[in-house]
Amino acid sequence: MARPLIQMALDSLDFDQTVALAEQVAPHVDIFEIGTPCIKHNGVNLVKALRAKFPDKLLLVDLKTMDAGEYEATPFYAAGADICTVLGVSGLATCKGVIKAANAHGAEAQIDLINVSDKAACARATAEAGAQIVGIHTGLDAQAAGDTPFGDLNDIARLGLPVRISVAGGIKQSTVQDVVRAGANIIVVGAAIYGAPSPAEAAREIRELVDAV
């Protein structure tokens, strides 16, 4: 299996703090995720700023698109996004719209399985429609209620679909190696890095743990 990628979730609302955090952790991560609250607050100009500052990093825009897939995602791919997310609960037509926009820009679409009731069926259908990545995702509110993404990760990995699997939802130093072993190709980490006394040091630890598996 290819080396798993580490995705840093940039979840601040502040434009300058987001760029500063990206600078601190850049040596240790592969993908910068502009989180949903952050992209809603700052818009496409933040995509352009990060693209210009980090030409060698992958850039994921966590749009969590729910309708008008092609129309909504197109300007973000045009601004330099490598990956945009679309909600699996939006339905196949919207997912296909984002996949179409991704393909038009030589980029990728990620289907976020958050709150999808039949995750296996959604992953199968969207993989067949050409999605490159499916995301197992326990959101911040579900985490607060005690949920984790680990069971769903095992279920989706077992399907052996021709997609990369991303996993998000409270991943930290003590759990990151388990998600690699369970078959995650992209490991998303937010609070365990940005909430640490030294985000750079936390990102370095995560990198070492992932590479040691």
Ligand SMILES: O=C([C@H](O)CO)[C@H](O)[C@H](O)COP(=O)(O)O
């Ligand atoms: O996507 C996220 C969340 O739903 C807000 O949009 C987070 O970026 C993602 O969950 C990763 O953050 P942590 O769970 O804090 O690692």
